[in-house]
Amino acid sequence: MILLFSLISFVVWAIFIVVYLNNVINAYKLQKMEEEGKHINTFKEDLVSFVNGKFHITLLALPVTGIVVFTVVPLLVLILVAFTNYDQQHMPPSALFTWVGFRNFRDLFSSGGLTVTFGYAFVRVLAWTLVWAVFATFTTYIGGILLSMLINNKRTKFPKMWRTLFIITIAVPQFVSLLLVRNFFANSGIVNTFCANIGLTGWLRDVGLIGTSYIPFLSAPGWAHVMIIIINIWVGVPYQMLIATGVLMNIPTEQLESARIDGATPRQIFWKITMPYMLFITGPALVTDFVKNINNFNVIYLLTANVFVTTNQAMANSQAKEVDLLVTWLYTLTQDYYNYKMASAIGIIVFLICAVFTLVSFNNFIKGDREEAYR
């Protein structure tokens, strides 16, 4: 509360200083106009100008106030929390929290002994986050393009029916379908019963891949990582198929025709015309997808919550799991352990990663000046 009020007072101070400076500048301008003998607006004329010439300011006043009050101020408060020791031991009103400078960030990047393992956990969670984002983005992207090409092909009968079949999975909310799939692959779920019946479980145990009487699809580190990516293909390909269908239908047919007349093989057409065109159109969407996957809370959380329990003591000490993304880790820290200071620090790091990635990729890989090449 103290933090909130002091921040608000700072914002009020900032607004006041801006108004004050503007006032001085205006007074100086008016003095100049007076010396030059120009007409000076009266107060009433100033008011009227806000309805006519400066109407945009009148219109924008309300939205801007709303953004400052409901977005900027809370955001600043949350950023400032990263520099305090706001956690379970310091919960107002019984115990106040105070400034600690960059200690949280130092904790996040360093690990000492068995108690402070944030550095250890952070590196692992970050690595999995990036691996996940790369795999999740590209598997669904390529899968979506291939599927839509398969359906769009002239030789395929009933393309609309096939499309509908795949889109049905989008129609079921992720809350339902992902929790369902989680039960599907549970330690004593359907797939495990099935695998035990056909002898797959026994065979895997003989080979030495598992040491349990079931296949730990979502409850052992390596298995869970692979399963999450596979399940994400199931979730994501229909969406990408929809996007790819729209883009593929818009490829200029004269280009394809002339390539065919020149004797290009289907493979050449795909790599030289279809893929560059797809990448050009969907490049920005691809970048957005990557950032979205870094923050893909739904898939990870719904699939592994209450199922995956980490056995790594060092990870458990910082409340992280092997399958956690930075976002889900942040969620556990705030919801279950009230560790707001570390969560806030992690949030800032996530933002930095996403911002740097987006800026670099938009500046270097996606160039708007290539458009005429396709005209």
Place this chain on the structure above:
Amino acid sequence: MKKKYIDITLRHLLLAFLAFIWLIPIAWLLVTSFSAYTGINTSTFFPKE
């Protein structure tokens, strides 16, 4: 001409197979909604009662 028919058949078989995989969980969602079983650890695809 024969090659073309094989191609078309393979195409549709592949599509049918993929659609089947994509729809398994949805089908299960439908059949479980008629199930009388209240636990979460189901071990049969089609509900027993």
